[in-house]
Amino acid sequence: MMHKNIRHAYLRVNHAGELGAIHIYKGQLAVLKDTPLRAILDEMHDHEQAHLDAFNVILPDEAVRPSALTPLWKWGGFALGICTGFLGEKAAMACTVAVEEVIVEHYQEQIAQLDECDPLREKITAFCAEEEQHRQEGITYGAETWMGFYPLTAIIKTVTRTCVGIAKRL
Secondary structure, eight states: OOOHHHHHHHHHHHHHHHHHHHHHHHHHHHHHTTSTTHHHHHHHHHHHHHHHHHHHHHHHHTTOOOOTTHHHHHHHHHHHHHHHHHHOHHHHHHHHHHHHHHHHHHHHHHHHHSOTTOHHHHHHHHHHHHHHHHHHHHHHTTGGGSTTHHHHHHHHHHHHHHHHHHHHHO
């Protein structure tokens, strides 16, 4: 059974991450609103919003406070979305690939620790599958063919992992 403090830390990160993801897509949509990528960005945004809505219910139910750095996750996500949007559609998808890779790892870590009968495990498993779908869609839309794919994704993964660590505590 997962220790209460660890569970709370995971839930705080999950909430912060979904909030950040929504704002990444908002930033990308602000720049790429008139491109063929719009439909997929809207769909990914809607998935992330559904995840956030679930965590907005779970946090108070489990007496978990959101991250104290919520404004940073919003503004940081939006800034990342704007920047990768300005770099183009493939760069925006490279951002998705990088962020979702870290999030899938994070969710898989939780799934491994949650009891099979825990209702949270089922939710996290479903969310993890959607995040993996987003990562795969980023690859399908040519993220890996963009010339800056490897340096950009390395930076974004490092930042995302750092944010996960911070959100667990604050």
